[in-house]
Amino acid sequence: MIPLRRRLLRLGLLPVLLVAAVLSAVATVAELAPVRQTPSLDLALPPVVDLDPAGCQRDHDGTGLLDRPAPTSGHRITSELVVACPARLDGRGVTYVGEAVGDLLDREGGAWVLVNDDDYALEVGPLPGHRDRRGTNTGLAVWLPDPLAAQLTGLGRPGTWGDIVEVTGVLHRTDPADGGGLTLRAEQLTIRQHARHVDDSLHLPQLLLAAISVLAASSAWTIRRHTSRRRPAHPDTK
């Protein structure tokens, strides 16, 4: 006879092990996703401006650095730099490159668009078309006057790698036209790469796993339904 303590541990551990086993199996299947050729962005982008974000982090008031303009000429800024050094770049003419994503929010005289400059936008292309994961998205809100907004041909969305645009304009740390938001007001826009479809072909191992899980679920349901008609609740519990 198995001691009660061991029985209890077994009863408690079994479901834990079962859940762990199932999750491990799922994780394995997730890693079986086909490794597609990394879509390359064959563009010569301007170099990133030489600005140390660490030097801006402690500038809480933002006043001390305003007299030291960032050297933006001939270089591009990144959204990471802008968030780290908003005061330093406030009111400066800058160049910014990224993928136009989401929606074109039409307003009077122009439109807002989100332009991401993360690695998915500028290097490896959108997930889940590959497994080269590079973290979360980063980007800037860009105001495009009507003539510039009309140039866009496609926005980044599920299954679409949006237009890669090079924007030249003025950076606003607190744009009054956006309720004090951090914005880039575009004056020029060049499409460096037009939007393209991203391949997300059917993941066969995952499809197989789906079929197995449906089969398991329907079997469990059938067995439970069949036995519950014949069997009352567990006698231990009466």
Add this chain to the structure above:
Amino acid sequence: MAVFRPGADDLRLIGYQLGKVATGLSLLMAVPAVVAVVLGEWNAATALVVGAGICVTFGQLSEWRLRTSKPLTWSHGTVVVALAWLVGSALAAIPFLLSGHTGNLLDAWFEAMSGLTTSGLSVIQDLDHLSYSMNLYRHLTHFAGGQGIVIVVLAVLASGSGAGMLYVAEGREDRILPNIVRTARFIFMVAAVYLVVGTIALYGTLHLAGLGGWRGLWHAVNLFVAAFDTGGFTPTSQSIGYYHSATVEVVLLVLMVAGTMSFALHYHLWAGRFRELTRNLEVRSLLVTATVLGTLTLFGLARSGVQSSAAGLYRKGIFTLLSAHTGTGFAVNAGGLIVSDWGVLAPAAIVLAMGLGGMAGSTAGGVKALRVGITAKAIAHDIRRILLPDGAVAVTTYHAGHKRILRDQVARSATTVLLLYVATYLAGALVALLYGRWEASEALFESVSAAANVGLSVGIVDPSMPRLLQVTYILQMWVGRLEFVAAFALVGYLVAVVRGRR
């Protein structure tokens, strides 16, 4: 003190109830799976079907092997609820894991726990290209968690016996109607009415903001769920700043405040008892803390010279403050800006707001306005007692649904939970500080955000964050959502299984 070991029938009962939770989760995955099929997002569809299939299998197997008519006691209830959030979030992680947008199982679990606990911290990678159906599923985890996984089970798979134990064990103290299943259904009815009204309002304002058509509707539904359940996920990486619209922000503010109101207060308002708004201790407490902290935020922002216009102060300062105080976690600017550009005072006020949280019996996290109010009343009571002559009896009352006398036990309980929250906030911050990569203010901000189930971030939460810290945040979200009691009960139960006597 002797600890009694639970028997096999106790574990059987717990497993049986957990099976019901798994079945409830399968329904949650079924809705976006249908959306995925309609939109032709086949990989998302199969990911959701895998998740739903595994949940159904667990649920049906537990019902087959563990079905029992043993009544649920208080200790069972607390253990079931504590485990429901752990096991439920692990199962809810399956579609995220298969989506290709999470780095590993821990990331997927983090996302699921954050969604279900209505925290809103996210480690989803390349969110701006995430499929529509998977993004909808993210937001639906807020809905299931906000209304309570257990509440979902109660309402959909109403079990009747012992339901009250689960309800209270989940940290919901207000039993609105005499019957617990009717209470759960009332909560769903409130949510459904707000869903219709809130989605229409959001769709209208989004349309005015230039986002119409079916995408506008999709954004509206997701935003409604995240706002009303005080969750904080948004369809895009830029949170609410994406929409550049003051009217959208106003509608979201109303929904966030509605979401942070207790369902008991909703019930009074639905019954036409509007005086409850002026008498209720929680409403008063929330008003006072929001006013004080809002003033500090505005002062801090104005002093730092960042925002000078009234529109800027309102749209950045007040929105962020209320987003923090209601436990929602919507952001109107990049989180990093709070550290790099907002000075010191405004972020400190936001941390305090996050820590205090919304109302008890709502979807908000944090200490809760009721406990803050009771603690303040208890301090005032003690001062009064000192000032009164010897032998005089001081009686302090407060209004929460009806007039109640402030008893020592209630005051002690409120202050104990308050202290536990503070200890949890500090513990999470200390773990982050061990890595030496962040300042104390950043570490505290992120820790409070996780433990109070808010979701605002200054950038520590990221797929590349240290694993120990990620696990710490997962545990903080879990403990914060359960308000400690159920989590402690689970630990006690595990000790009893191993070391207890029969």
